[in-house]
Amino acid sequence: MSQQPPVRSTVPPASRPDASMSLLTNVMDHSLDDGYAEAAARRKEEGGSKLPSPLRAKLGLAAALLLAAVVVTLGAAQAQISAPTLAKERQQLIDRIGRETEAADALQKNVDTLRNAVGSKQRDVLEEHGGDKADVVSLLAGATAVQGPGVKLVVDDAKQTKQSGGGGPRESTGFADTGRVRDRDMQRIVNGLWQSGAEAVSVNGQRLTALSAIRAAGDAILVDNKPLVPPYTVLAVGDGQQLANAFQRSVDGQYLRVLQQNYGIRYSISAQGDVRLPAAPSLIVRNAQPQGGGAAGRATDTGKGTS
Known part of the structure; x- marks a missing residue:
């Protein structure tokens, strides 16, 4: 009786779990592009950069600080140069304010003098033409204290x-x-x-x-x-x-x-x-006209009351 050779079952090798994600796998395994890799290798063969990266960073920081110092120094020098000019302009403005204030005070004194003179003449006219009513009229008009x-x-x-x-x-x-x-x-x-x-x-x-x-x-x-x-x-x-x-x-x-x-x-x-x-x-008389033959005027705005 002939014997049959035993049948062996062939089990296929297990595939990688990420076999369906070949693109992502390639990106993960080769994170650096070949061109970058070649450039890095060539730079390494040539001796690399003359200055290490830390030294380049320090030199850049020093250059930035030097530039900032130059800017601050120039600003301070400019301010120091313009300070006398600003102080001179400020003093000129103060002097002008003082002169204008004195002029305004002088004009106010002149106005007060003229007002007193006008009030005195008004009282004289009222006394001449109004007799005893002069004080009453002056009181009602507010022309006297x-x-x-x-x-x-x-x-x-x-x-x-x-x-x-x-x-x-x-x-x-x-x-x-x-x-x-x-x-x-x-x-x-x-x-x-x-x-x-x-x-x-x-x-x-x-x-x-x-x-x-x-x-x-x-x-x-x-x-x-x-x-x-x-x-x-x-x-x-x-x-x-x-x-x-x-x-x-x-x-x-x-x-x-x-x-x-x-x-x-x-x-x-x-x-x-x-x-x-x-x-x-x-006191402003808006609409006055002679009364009788006298020199005194009669103002139309004579009623009491405040609007």
């Missing part, structure tokens, strides 16, 4: 101002800070004092006349285009205690009380035994 009993009213912003949120009447002009004294508040206060019997009024030393105006520029209050800062001190000449009581009973006095209760605006009013008010800085 006055002194006598009266009231002192101090108005100030609230300590902690409130932000608008209810759309009340004080937000109608676009202001959000309702705890701040506004120009219209000062207008009502001054007009209330006039109506309560005040004979002369000033705000922070600014004498008010029939032509005075209280306006606003941003958050600032202007009286005849001169800005005021709080607290606002209003002085009024009149029958002290009676004037104070009449103002507090008036509509404008009640308005000021509402501002205090609702918005925290602070104020105090007191009768004074002696109040001194300066003369108005300037």
Whole structure:
């Protein structure tokens, strides 16, 4: 009986797990391009670079530091050279400011002298043509300083101002800070004092006349285009205690009380035994015409009140 040779099973060799990623394998195994490798080998055969890499880096850093030092040195030298010129220009500007200030002071003194001279002539004319009414006319026009009993009213912003949120009447002009004294508040206060019997009024030393105006520029209050800062001190000449009581009973006095209760605006009013008010800085007669045959003029803007 013939024997069959044993059958051997041939098992194929195991393939690499990454056989399907030949491109990535080639990149990993040969991370340096052949051209780079040849260039590196050739450079190595030629003796390589004359300067090692660390030495080249140090030389580059030294060159950069040297360049920075040169730039700083040139800047300092330029500043030192221009310093005398800047100091000279600054001194020239200071001298010019001083000269202009002296000139402005001299002009102001001249204006004050001319104003006093004009006021004296006006009083002489009033006394000549008006008799006993001269002092009254001068007082009402604000042409002379006055002194006598009266009231002192101090108005100030609230300590902690409130932000608008209810759309009340004080937000109608676009202001959000309702705890701040506004120009219209000062207008009502001054007009209330006039109506309560005040004979002369000033705000922070600014004498008010029939032509005075209280306006606003941003958050600032202007009286005849001169800005005021709080607290606002209003002085009024009149029958002290009676004037104070009449103002507090008036509509404008009640308005000021509402501002205090609702918005925290602070104020105090007191009768004074002696109040001194300066003369108005300037009086402008816009439309005057002769009255009768006399030399005195009559101005059309004569009513009290502040707009």
